[in-house]
Amino acid sequence: MGVVHEVTLLAKQLLVGNGFLVPFSSAEKLLEDGCLLIEGNLIQDIGITRLLQKRYPQSEFIDAGRGLIMPGLINAHSHLYSSLARGMPFGFAPPSNFLQILERLWWRLDRALDGEGIYYSALAGLIAAVRCGTTTIIDHHASPSCATGSLEAIARALKEVGIRGCLSYEVSDRHGSQSVREGIEENLRHLDWCQEHGEGMISGSFGLHASLTLSDDTLGECRDSVSGKEVSFHLHLAEDRTDVEDCHKKYGKTITSRLEEFGILGPKTIAAHCVQVTDKELDILGQTDTKIVHNPRSNMNNAVGAAPIARMWEKGLRPAIGTDGMGMNMILETYFAYLLHKHQSSDPRVLPPDQAVEMMVLNNSRVAGIFFAPKLGVIEVGNLADVIIISYDPPTEINTDNLFSHLILGLEDMRVTTTIVNGRVLMKEGRLLTVEEEKVRAEVKKVTARIWQKMREI
Structure with a gap:
């Protein structure tokens, strides 16, 4: 092309x-x-x-x-397909809560994606990563109308641009049992693909959406599908009160307890957000050595609250940081975290510069170490x-x-x-030096116009 x-x-x-x-x-x-x-x-x-x-x-x-x-720099939780969301038309009343944001925006965009949209959204996001100095991304993808082969399309873009990446596909019940099966199979196919074609640059994990769109049957099926394999999970955890309330209503327990019972948590699992978690849940996350990833700009944009970062540090937890689709600039993301937690706590001592930078560099390095070796994020011989x-x-x-x-x-x-x-x-x-940026941008604009029209029709 x-x-x-x-x-x-x-x-x-x-x-x-x-x-x-x-x-x-x-x-x-x-x-x-x-x-x-x-x-x-x-x-x-x-x-x-x-x-x-x-x-x-x-x-x-x-x-x-x-x-x-x-x-x-390392982005510990990203959504490359969000590259097509900038300037995205509403066409309806603006969402007033988190669930409406998902239903009216993100779940329409991911349904509109096809193979070309997936590939070009990845190229656009990866070019932004190169320009921001983000050299490794841990991506969480969803395209329920085009699940099969979606991670291979992203892997192709990763190879062409030259960025290092770990990919997963988001399994969710929201489109029925066939969609669940396609999501599971896409994760498994990609994990096998990485063994032969990853070349130390592309890795995989097993993607799950969030508790509120995952039934017990689906969680059990996902867990059983990787039984006996060294596989990590990557999911959203307690991003909003909606998720927490849904879990209490359906299962009579916290999200963290539910995931622990299913064997989803552990030292290779990434739990993004963790905004609405209790002290007891933090203890479970610490005991299982689950990797928490903070996403301050997304949390602010979605008005879901601020993760208890200071409490995590007090308990010896070391959260990493990601953008959750809000661009690729990790220094900017860390700057927002630095400001957010001072403002939220009314205490200027919270999250001082050394902790903020540690979160961006060393904590993200620990997460990347699950998927890549030798070590990333530190300059050492x-x-x-x-x-x-x-x-x-x-x-x-x-x-x-x-x-x-x-x-x-x-x-x-x-x-x-x-x-x-x-x-x-x-x-x-x-x-x-690896891609012709202007030509990519021109193609992305054409693809975006078509994807946005599909969104209007959904």
Whole structure:
């Protein structure tokens, strides 16, 4: 279709230096005039720029221009198909609650999706990810009119752009038993596909929507379908009071207790949102080591409340962070979390910069570690070479002591200029190298117009 560059962008040896290296490792927070060596798809050396240039004189060199050199960012809960939602027409009274938002907007969009819409929405979202320095996404997909093969369409886009991703398909009862079976089979098919074709770049989990659209029979069928396999689940948990009230009315228990009884929770399970959870539920999530993913902008936009992030930290839980379809900018998402919880608690001490950045980097790295190895999200020798350069020239000094404050409050002055994934340069000095961005955008606009018309007819 003429939107993909047929070029090889993997250098044998690549130095990235002349910047403030922010490794997020146990060793140092900041290395001024830092440099790292990439060989193949791994980070193989770290040090001062001039020393590494002398040690590896034949290496290609990317100059960070005194900007920030950081590990690629991770989006721990995304919905790529939401790329087609920006500017989406209402055509009806605006939703007044969360269930109406689902019924009038998202469940109409996902029903309107076809193979072409899935592919181009993924391309659009992945281009945005490259531009934001988001190098790994953990995506949760739904397209009930086109479930079969949907994850392969997204995987194709991942390979073409060069982003690392974990995909799952959302199983839900809302379209009947045949739709449930198609969703289960799509998850299983993709998990098998990853074994042969993932190449360390594409992984899979088993997607579930939320308690309110999953019967006991469906939950049991999903669990049984992966019995004896090393498989993770990815679902929405207690995003809104509607979900909580539905579970109490139908089953007489909390959502977390219900999921625990079905064996859905555990150290490889991602529970997105967790807004309306009790202290007891937090204890269950902690005891099962379930990975919580916070989505502050989505929660604010849907007016569902604020997750008890401060309480999670007090209990030793370490929530990760995702966008839930609200773009791909993880620094912006973290900035909103930083502000939201101060405002919600009326306490400026809540979620200080170091905790906010830890959530974005280290906690997200733990989630990505379920699906990818070697390690992601930290710049250390032997880790995967997902690296970004951020142009940043603040009016004040930047050092180890004030680094986290700069990363949160310096957002307006930051621009990602270079994105490297798995040792492959996807964007250099603001220019995408793997896809022809303008041609993709033109195609996305055509596809979106058709999808929106289908939405009007649903």
